Amino acid sequence: MDGQVESDDRPALPLGRLAVGIILNPKHPATLRAYADLVPELRLTGAHYRSMTTSVERSGRWQAEQLIEWGAETVIILGGDGTIRSGAPVLAEAGTLTFLIPTGTANVLSRHIGLRSIRHAIDHCVHTVASIIRGGPRNSRGVPISTAEFQRADGSRQCAEFISLAGIGGDARAIAHHHSAPGLLGYAWGAARALFAANFTASTADTLSTGDTSRTGDTSGEESSASVPVWSVMASKVARPAGPIAVFLQARIDAETFSMLTVGPLPERLSARCRAWAGIAAACLQGRPQAHPLMNYRNTTETTVSVESPTPAHLDGDLIGDCLDLRVNAGGKSLLVSAPTT
Structure with missing residues (x-):
């Protein structure tokens, strides 16, 4: 109690x-x-x-x-x-x-x-x-609190707040299975299962985005994508959401923007899927995840992901269920956190 x-x-x-x-x-x-x-x-x-x-x-x-x-x-x-x-x-x-x-x-x-x-x-x-x-x-160090609005599979809409990471698709599927084993082992098992999850069809709409300068140069305004197959869409404020390897090189916990990542579409055939993940892992280990063609990055203050069928989503590693859309905003309030200076 x-x-x-x-x-x-x-x-x-x-x-x-x-x-x-x-x-x-x-x-x-x-x-x-x-x-x-x-x-x-x-x-x-x-x-x-x-x-x-x-x-x-x-x-x-x-x-x-x-x-x-x-x-x-x-x-x-x-x-x-x-x-x-x-x-x-x-x-x-x-x-x-x-x-x-x-x-x-x-x-x-x-x-x-x-x-x-x-x-x-x-x-x-x-x-x-x-x-x-x-x-x-x-x-103290100001850590912005982001907001999320999502529509569940039953049509109901809800709002929530989060700090580090939001995602829909493959990364949420990994989290959905983490109870299969205790602690970090459960997350590892869930991730292994999710690697071979099917792509889903999604479209995204970004607001006030700043393009990844390593690939496309700076842009601003609004950008939308057509509905395409993807494995996952993530919005992160942290460089290393899981483990020691940096996946979001531009992400900062106190930033006013998200580092967005769309992964996929991944090949359907098992052998091709394994080769794709091996290539992504190699790019991440080399510190160049953005160089892999299946890892598509951008920065934005707000994004909406719409999907054709209910798809698992999560906030800060906690599953929020199957959703039809997920809208995240970098937020305005900041948590004053005491952090080491060295």
Whole structure:
């Protein structure tokens, strides 16, 4: 059950007082271990804290609202990208400095702001909190929160927010199968299955796009494509959405635009499909993914992908179901994240 885990209401120490909210996702075993390491060190700084756990029904937004109402000046999130995404809109609206401790599976956002491990994140958090209490600066990095509007297979329309990555097609199919095995192994198994998924027919419409200068030169305005077979369409703010290899060379987590990638169409014959993926892998390993003819990049602030039949889609690695269209916008609100300087 979600709610308060622990609250420290001791009198303020001489160095000062700082109200710290903590949101933790207990689904991940690493979360409770990290929390057990964090709290004793946080107490030594003189901070006052209140902790709340997430649940399936309340995955982070409600907890963030409760902590802001309590008076949290900073918030620490122990969890993965899904937990961050749930609380981020509330924390961004309040202008609350946020610390991330990556205890999820992929931890894409944490990796891209320079947090190398759970221990590194705890050290950074405790050191920065102590510095703030002593009157030091609240250094932060603005991470824009993007918006998504999508139509489900039943015709209903929904809106959501995300931070790092959205996609429809093959990459979402990979995520759909990740529960087949635990942790990163599940994502690897899902990706292996998705490599041979069928193409689907899609059209895209970009707004205020800036062309990939390595291929077509700069452009601006609106661009639309005819309906063509593709394997996947992705919008990313991160260079490495999965693993250590950079797929989106121009993507930046604090950028005002997406790095868009359309993959395909891939050959239908098994042998030709294997050769195509081998060529894409080689191009990525060489640091030149844009050189492969099946990897089509561009930059844009907004794009709409329309498909002829229901196709899986995802936001930040969480499946949102089969959709008939997906519209993403780079957004305006920014989450203030505390990030290492080196």
